[in-house]
Amino acid sequence: MALFLRLVSALAVLSSCLCAPPGVPDVDTFDLENYDLNGETDWENIDLNNYGETYDYDDLDPAIEVGTVAPPSSETASPQNIPPPDYEEEVTLPPRPTQRPSQAPVPPSLDFQGPGLFGPETGLGLPTCLLCMCVSTSVYCDDSDIEQIPPLPKETAHFYARFNKIKHIKAKDFANLNKLKRIDLTANRISEIDQDAFRSLPGLEDLLLAENQLRGLPELPVTLRHIDAKNNQLESAGFHQEVFKDMTQLEFLYLSHNKLDYIPTPLPESLRVLHLQYNNIQTLHEDTFCNRHDPNYVRRPLEDIRLDGNPIVLSHFAQSYICLPRLPVGRMR
Template sequence: MVLLLGCTFLCLTASVWCGDTQQVPYGLSDFTGSPPTFDCPKECFCPPSFPTALYCDNKNLDEIPLIPSRIRYLYINNNQIETVSEKAFSEASELKWINLSRNKITNKGIGKNIFKNLKHLLYLYMEENQLEEVPGPLPESLEQLRLAKNKISKIPEGIFDTLENLTLLDLHNNKLDDNSISANTLKGLKNLLQLNMAINTLKKMPPGLPTNTVQLFLDNNSIDAIPEDYFHSVPRISFIRLNGNKLSDKGVPQNIFNISSILDLQLSHNHFTEVPQIHLNLEHLHLHNNQILNVNGTMICPLPIELVHDNDFESGPRLRYLRLDGNEIKPPIPMDLIMCFRHLRAVII
C-alpha cells in the first residue's frame, strides 16, 4: 500500500555526481580557436567545435593511438584495448579526463608511471576492464577514480596516500574482501566525499573512513554488524546505503543511526525485525524487505509525540519518505506514526 501525503514529489539522486559520464563537467571545457586537423589520429574523431577533445570510442581499437599534445579530454572507451603504453601518452601531458572504460586492460598492460606523469589529470574512468588491483601510481591532481566492474581484490599499500584531491572513489562490483582494506588504506583521502564499495564480498564495515565522507555505499555485501562508534569519525556522513546485507537488530547498536547528519538511510533486504532508532533530521528511510512485524510510531519517534505539535512543524522530525513494503506489516498505517512525522509525503507498506 502506498500512502501519498500531500503533493510534493522528491527525487534524491544516489550520487552528488549525476549524468552521463561521457559529458565534460561544467567548468572544464576548453574551447580555444580552430582545431588543427593534421594531428588527429585517423581512427578517431576530432570535433571542430571542441578542439581539446578526442573521440576514439566504439572503434574496435586494440591499441591506443598517439594522443596529440592539445588534447585535454580523451574518450577511448568501448574498444578491445589490452595495454596502456607510455608512447601513446608521451605528448599528452595536459590531459584532464581519460575514459578507458569497457576495454580489456589488465594491470600488467599498464606502463609503470603513465598516470602519475599526467600532472593535470582530474578524472580517470577504467570501469569494466580486467584489473585485479587498483592501478598506480596515480597523480596527486586526481579528483575522481572510477574502477567499477573489474576483478579488483587488492588495494596496494599506500596507493591512496598522496591523493588528497580525490573526492570520489568507485570500486563497486569487484572482488574486495575484508583483507583488501586495512585501517590505513583510505588514510590519505582527506577530501573524499563519496566511497562506493557496493557489490563486493565484505563481511565487515571498511575501517578508517576519511573524515569528510558524505556518501557511503555498501549495498550487496555480506556485512552483519556495525561497530558502536563507527560513524563518530565521519561527522558529515549524510547518505548511507547498506541494502542487501545481513544486518539484524542483534548486530546493530540501537542508536548507531541516530546521528544528526544522516539525511538518507537505506537498509532494505536485511534481517531487521524492528525499525532502528533515527534522528529527527532524517528525511528518507528505506526498510523494505526485512522481517519487521509492526511499526510503533511512539517508539520510533525521535521526540516524545506529546511534544510534536502543529506549531513545531519546522523543528520537529523531518522524515518525508518511509518505505516498509516486503515486511509483515499490515495496514492501516498507525496514527501515531503520522502524528510524529508530520513532514511525511509518502509511506509504502
C-alpha cells in the same frame, strides 16, 4: 384505225426493249403505282427505325489498332539509341601496374612505435588525428574497434576511447601529454596497465576504467579528482599501499562490483562519495573513516558510502562510522 393504234403501241414497246441497256431489270418488276416518277421520296412514310438495316456500314470504317503505348514523337530518340533493359555498360579500368616504379616513394606504414611518420605535433609526432575525431582539445575514439591507444595530439585535454578492444595500456601511450585532464577507457578489455602509464601526467583529474578486466591499479597521480574502476576484478592485493593517501583533491571513488577484501586506507579528507557495494568486505577499522584519537572529529564531506552487497554487518562496527554525517548503506544485521 384501231388496228393502226395497236401496231404503233407494239412498235413502241419493241423499241424500248431494244434500246434499254443491259442489266436493267424487267419493267414488270417495278411497282409503277408506288414508284416516285418525279424523283422525290415520300419522307413521311419512311420507317426510320429500319432504314438502312440491310446495309452494314461498319465495313466502311477503317480498322484502327489500339495499343498501350503512344507512338513516339519526333523528339523521342530513335529505337536504335534506346538500350535494352538488361544492358550493362562496360567500363575498362586502366591496367594495374605489376610493380612499383623505382622513383615512386614507398608510403610509410601506420606504426605507432616508429618515429618516421611522426613529427613534433603529437606525443609520438602524428600531425593530426587519423583514427579518431578531434574537436578542439577533445579526442573521441569511441566504438572504433581499436586495440591500442592511438597517437594523440599534444594539446589533448580529454580522451575518450570507450567500447573498444584495448587490452594493454603502455607507459608511452600518454607520453608528453601534459595537458591531459580526462581519460575514459570504459568498456574495453584492459587487463594490464604499466606502472608509469598515468603517473607522469601532471594535470590528470578524471580516470575512468570501469567495465574492464583489471586485477589491480598502477601508481596514480595525486591530482586525480574522480576515479571510476567499477565492474572489474580488482583485488586488495592489487593496490599499492596507501594508494589514495596523498590525493588531496579526490572526491569520487567508485570501486563497486570487484573482489576487494577491505577498504584501502587511509582515505583523503576531500572524499565525498565512496562506492564499494558488491565486494567481499567483512570488517572495518576504527580509523577507516574516523579518528579514534579525537572523539570530536567529524568528517562532513563524506556523505555517500555504499557497502551493500558485502558480507559485513555494519552494526558490529559502530565506532568506525560514528564521525560521519550519514550512516553507510549496508546490512545492519
